[in-house]
Amino acid sequence: MNSAAIAQESVPLNDDSADLSSRLQTVENRLRALEERLSSASEPTREQRVSLVVMSGDLDRVLAAFVIATGAAAMGFQVSMFFTFWGLSALRQTRQLKGKRWLEKAFSLLTPAGVDNLKLSKLHFAGLGKMLLEKQMRDQQISSLHELVQLARDLGVRFVACQMSMDVMGIRAGELIPGVETGGVATFLADAAKSQVTLFI
Amino acid sequence: MNSAAIAQESVPLNDDSADLSSRLQTVENRLRALEERLSSASEPTREQRVSLVVMSGDLDRVLAAFVIATGAAAMGFQVSMFFTFWGLSALRQTRQLKGKRWLEKAFSLLTPAGVDNLKLSKLHFAGLGKMLLEKQMRDQQISSLHELVQLARDLGVRFVACQMSMDVMGIRAGELIPGVETGGVATFLADAAKSQVTLFI
Amino acid sequence: MNSAAIAQESVPLNDDSADLSSRLQTVENRLRALEERLSSASEPTREQRVSLVVMSGDLDRVLAAFVIATGAAAMGFQVSMFFTFWGLSALRQTRQLKGKRWLEKAFSLLTPAGVDNLKLSKLHFAGLGKMLLEKQMRDQQISSLHELVQLARDLGVRFVACQMSMDVMGIRAGELIPGVETGGVATFLADAAKSQVTLFI
Known part of the structure; x- marks a missing residue:
């Protein structure tokens, strides 16, 4: 309004025109800046992510x-697996008793060490159901x-062992397969908040 | 800057004005194009989706x-249910043994066929807990x-049976209720990546 | 095009300039309006949310x-916990039998009342596994x-008890700890659809 009013006054022509041209x-x-900004916004670079909590130690669920x-990693998703409680059994490669307190030893002996020792959640039948499943x-x-565990590692799936569960169950870092990070619930939530798919297994 | 500089030169007036007008x-x-683009962006047409993995065959979890x-379908969500392992029992309507190998027969006999045969995860008491629940x-x-299964189908819920689980458990497509697709983990992930809510049950 | 054409006609100079200035x-x-709108859009005020279904009544899963x-509430997420079926046991503080029908009494007696009475999903050993876990x-x-339950309440975590499950299991609102809302699947889905992280536990 103000500019338009000024323009209608008999200001010298060239100044007027120069003023308009400068505006x-x-x-x-400003328009170019906006267009560039929108162009980058319209191609969302938001990464595709899947975050899994693996609490179960049942063979079928693991x-x-x-x-x-x-599957997700092969499709290009960034995948994080957060192993907690019984799920830690899937990451164990050895059972270590030396240097543990009696309670930790008890937990150690009562929980399976490694993927070969996991049991089915149903139809276990003293191992028969598992044999049938694996034969099939x-x-x-x-x-x-x-x-699958090896494939997951080759595909860059992130393995995080829950530190609190390790403390509770008396599991030492040395008992886990190589390449496993330890972390807390914050580690899981930081990845999960960026994920399209979050599952508790 | 450049245009403004030119404008300050003593170019013929009308040309100058025409140039400004054209710019x-x-x-x-460009501004109108941006405004239109933003107006469509501000009304997100992103569909509302819920994707469920049903791995459990327990009556209460199914x-x-x-x-x-x-509930989600009634609220207008697009809903996909992906049935895997024991969850497939909920989709079976018959138990077929003919033409199966012995291992497949064993699995067939050891897993429930159809929603009527599912058991509670707790308080089963040889069927008593289930009777109480159903009476209540x-x-x-x-x-x-x-x-609920019928309602889900009427509401357009997508049922996908995990092909790999069917192979492992020796379940034939003909044993499932009608209207069930078969698919793999990629089928689930494609739907899940578009979903606001993803659950593993 | 049209304006430019008009501008090239020999219209009076001041009017022409005034017209350009006004345009x-x-x-x-319009540009300022767009810039303001984009500036608010680029700082997403979308809240960070976590929504959990707690169906399990197992001590370890609860x-x-x-x-x-x-953990999520401490990190600043809005957290909703939706308790259904066995998960309701975690919210019970008393067991009330008076005024219940026999079926409701049966459920009441057969399900644990309160966090102190939950059992482990594995290694229960008549309570020994639980004792070990709690000592550890x-x-x-x-x-x-x-x-943790008290901390969750202090941090403003929303507790919703599934009304349908309460009806089925004959649980009265008076049996639950204070500060618990009741709701249906729609209550859960409304929160879950706004959440980055949704888990079924």
Whole structure:
């Protein structure tokens, strides 16, 4: 309004025109800045992420976790697996008793050490159900849990062991397979908050 | 700057004015394009989605899955249910043994066929807990699992049976209720990545 | 085009300039509006949310739920916990039998009342596993479930008890700890649809 009013006064022509041109130049610059900003915004660079809590130590559920994790990683998702409580059994490669207090020893002996020792949540039948499942998987040429864990590592899946659970169950870092980080609930939530898919298994 | 400098030179007036007007016209067009783009962006047309993995075959958990699925569908969410391992029992309508290998027969006989045969995860008491639950549900006029499955189908909930689990457990497509697709982990992840709510049940 | 064409006609100079200035003024106003709008959009005020379904009544899983809930609340997330079926046991503070029908009494007696009475999903051993776990948690100075529930309430975590489950299990509002809302699946989904992290525990 103000500018328009001024323009209608009999100001010298060239000054007037120069003023308009300069304002227009400013407008053009601001517009270009906006366009550039929107152009980057319209191609969301938001990463695709899957974050899993693996609390179960049941063979079938751990298997499901790794099928989802490796499938997602193969599709290009960034995948984080957060192992807690019984789920830690899937990350153990040895059972260490030396240097543990009696309570820690008890937990150690009562929980499975490693993927080979996990049990089915149903139909266990003293190991028969598990044998049937594993035979069927081989017959159908489906990757074993061992192979899936290795595949997950090769695909860059992030393995985090819950430090609090390790403390409670008396599990030492040295008992876990290599390449496992330790972390707390904040580690999980930081990844989960950026994820499209979050599951508690 | 450059234009402004030119404008200050003693170019013929009308040309100068025409040049400004033409630049302004371009600016107006670009601005309108930006405004239109922002106006569509500010009304997100992103669909509302819920994706569920149903791995459990326990009556109570399958019931929870269908309560969530039908509730979400009734609220206007697109809902996908991905049935895997024991969860497939909820989709079976018959038990077929003919033409199966012995291992497949064993799995077939050891897993429940259909929603009527699912058991509670707790308080089963040889079926007594289940009877109590179902009586209570009838008394409280809560839909049975049978009715919820039918309602989910009527509301357009997508049912996907995990092909890998079917192979492992020797379940044939003909044993499932009609209208069930088969798919892999990629089928689940494609839906889940677009979902606000993802649950593993 | 049209304006530019008009501008090239031999219209009086001042009018022409005034017209350009007025158009430019409009453009400047629209541009400012766009810039302001984008500036607020680029600082997403979208709240950070975590929504949990707690269906399990197992001590270990309820513990995991409260570790995640309190951790998230401490990090600034809005947290909602939706308790259903066996999960309601964690919210009970008393067991009330008077005025209940026999079926409701049966459920009441068969399900644990309160966090002190929850059992481990594994290694229960008639309470021994639980004793070991709780001793280990004290030794490691990890908050007990009692403390975590209190902490969650202090941090403003929203507790919702599933009304349908209460009806089925014959649980009265008076049996629950104070500060618990009742709601349905729609209550959960409304919070969950706004959440970055959704888990079924």
